[in-house]
Structures are given as structure tokens and as C-alpha cells.
Amino acid sequence: MHAEPAQGALRLDVVGAGPAYSDRPGATGAAYLVRHERTAILLDLGQGSFPRLAGLLDPGILDAVVVSHLHPDHFIDLVALRHFLRWGPSHPRRVRVLGPAGLAERLDCLHAEPGFCAAALDVETLEEERLVVGSLQIEVGRVAHAGESFAFRISAIGHGPGIVYTGDCGRADDLAPMIRPGDDLLSEVSFGPGPVPVSAAHLDGPSVGNLANRTGVGRVLLTHLLMGFDPGETVASVRGRFGGAIGLVAPGDQFTLGSPSPRALEPAP
Numbered sequence: 264m265h266a267e268p269a270q271g272a273l274r275l276d277v278v279g280a281g282p283a284y285s286d287r288p289g290a291t292g293a294a295y296l297v298r299h300e301r302t303a304i305l306l307d308l309g310q311g312s313f314p315r316l317a318g319l320l321d322p323g324i325l326d327a328v329v330v331s332h333l334h335p336d337h338f339i340d341l342v343a344l345r346h347f348l349r350w351g352p353s354h355p356r357r358v359r360v361l362g363p364a365g366l367a368e369r370l371d372c373l374h375a376e377p378g379f380c381a382a383a384l385d386v387e388t389l390e391e392e393r394l395v396v397g398s399l400q401i402e403v404g405r406v407a408h409a410g411e412s413f414a415f416r417i418s419a420i421g422h423g424p425g426i427v428y429t430g431d432c433g434r435a436d437d438l439a440p441m442i443r444p445g446d447d448l449l450s451e452v453s454f455g456p457g458p459v460p461v462s463a464a465h466l467d468g469p470s471v472g473n474l475a476n477r478t479g480v481g482r483v484l485l486t487h488l489l490m491g492f493d494p495g496e497t498v499a500s501v502r503g504r505f506g507g508a509i510g511l512v513a514p515g516d517q518f519t520l521g522s523p524s525p526r527a528l529e530p531a532p
């Protein structure tokens with residue numbers, strides 16, 4: 264188990280940072296844990312990421328899981344969370360889940376069982392809105408990707424920079440209104456140095472770098488790199504456009520948000 268976050272600090276644990284498929288062992292689906300004081304929220308819960316989550320904290324104490332969109336690499340381990348809550352230690356328990364319309368039905372269909380999801384997950388439908396969960400504020404913005412897709416800005420209520428998580432996003436301009444100077448940008452970079460094929464609603468390094476530069480983010484934390492793209496070339500393609508700290512995150516990474524970390528942000532091996 265890791266130490267509890269320092270009082271007042273907004274902290275990110277990278278639980279899973281993989282894309283939809285990968286040849287990198289351990290590159291499990293998107294899952295990012297943000298904690299502040301006694302509040303813990305999880306951004307996405309993609310394939311294979313539940314075990315690492317359960318090693319970081321008791322998943323039953325999550326204040327909310329926030330799902331960006333209905334691609335399995337962003338939500339499918341809600342099945343594992345549901346089973347854990349229903350049958351695991353201290354069962355039965357419940358967790359609040361915020362996601363696009365239709366999320367509960369997708370989970371029910373996996374088991375061909377109406378009410379499967381509702382047995383342990385309190386699912387609410389996201390809109391473009393501002394939410395308060397514990398000591399955290401969540402701003403929800405729509406992005407172009409697949410059906411209803413959202414990006415999120417998470418910050419401590421009332422002060423300081425936060426983190427903007429892109430989810431999967433096909434148009435960097437959708438993110439710009441959400442970003443405040445000094446925020447950390449946790450951005451998908453599916454197509455590495457680029458370019459993104461016309462038919463793919465994702466980002467590449469140059470588009471992330473240009474967005475970071477014009478919005479004045481503090482750091483760029485890259486994630487969701489597709490199989491076949493070189494991490495070093497990907498980081499370099501962002502560095503050519505943004506002068507701040509840049510790194511490709513990996514499961515197990517921890518960051519204190521809003522203040523540059525002393526640790527180097529280098530590509531994961």
C-alpha cells in the first residue's frame with residue numbers, strides 16, 4: 264500500500280494507461296485515481312486495471328468513478344468493481360458511477376441480466392456540467408470522439424490549478440475552454456508523432472503540443488499511446504511545440520498536481 268496523500272495536495276495515481284490493444288505487458292486500460300484530502304475519484308476503469316486499483320486503496324471507498332465514454336478500454340473493469348462490491352470483503356457495498364447515457368445497459372447486456380449493474384453501482388448520467396464530489400470539483404465538457412464522449416477538469420474546490428483529462432478526443436479545440444493556466448494536462452496521444460488518420464477521432468503529439476502551448480498548461484502527461492508508436496518520438500513531437508515538462512505516464516506513476524514534480528518526466532521504458 265502507498266502512503267496517504269499529503270494534506271491539501273491533489274494527487275494523481277496512474278492505475279492504467281493503455282489504449283484499446285497493446286503488445287506491452289501491463290498496459291491495462293485507462294484508469295486514473297485523483298485524491299484530495301479524504302476524497303477519491305477514479306477517471307475511467309478500462310480493461311485489466313481493477314487489480315492495480317485494489318492495490319492502491321479499497322475500491323469500496325471511492326467517492327465516484329467518472330467514465331469518459333463507452334469504449335471498453337475506458338469502462339469494462341466496472342464489471343470487476345461490481346463483483347467486488349457485491350461479493351468482496353464487507354459486501355454488499357455500493358459506489359457512485361457517473362457516465363454517458365446507456366452505461367448501465369451496456370453492463371447489464373454483458374451478463375444478459377437486467378439489474379446486474381444496479382446491484383452495486385449507482386449510475387448517474389453525465390451532462391456538460393459542474394459537479395462537486397467531496398472536496399473536488401469536476402467540470403464536464405463534451406469532446407468529439409465516439410457518441411457521447413467527455414473530458415474532465417478536476418480541481419480542489421476554491422483554489423489552485425487542477426488536472427484536465429482528455430479521455431479520448433478527436434479535436435483538441437474542444438479541450439481548450441476547459442484548461443486554466445497551470446493545470447496539468449493528462450492527454451491521450453494515440454497516434455504518437457502523428458498524423459492521425461482522417462477516420463480516427465484521436466490526438467497526436469503535435470496537436471497536444473499546440474494545445475498545451477496556447478493554453479499555458481503546467482505539465483503534459485501523455486497516455487493512451489497506440490501499439491507501434493515510439494515513446495521517444497512521441498514526446499519529442501510534443502516538445503517541439505511546448506516548452507514545459509512532458510512525459511509519457513505508466514501504471515504506478517504518482518504525481519502531485521498543480522506544482523511541478525521534482526522527478527523527471529521521461530518516457531517510460
Ligand SMILES: [Zn+2]
Pocket residue numbers: 282283293334336337431487
Ligand atoms: Zn481509448
Ligand SMILES: [Zn+2]
Pocket residue numbers: 332334408409431
Ligand atoms: Zn475511445
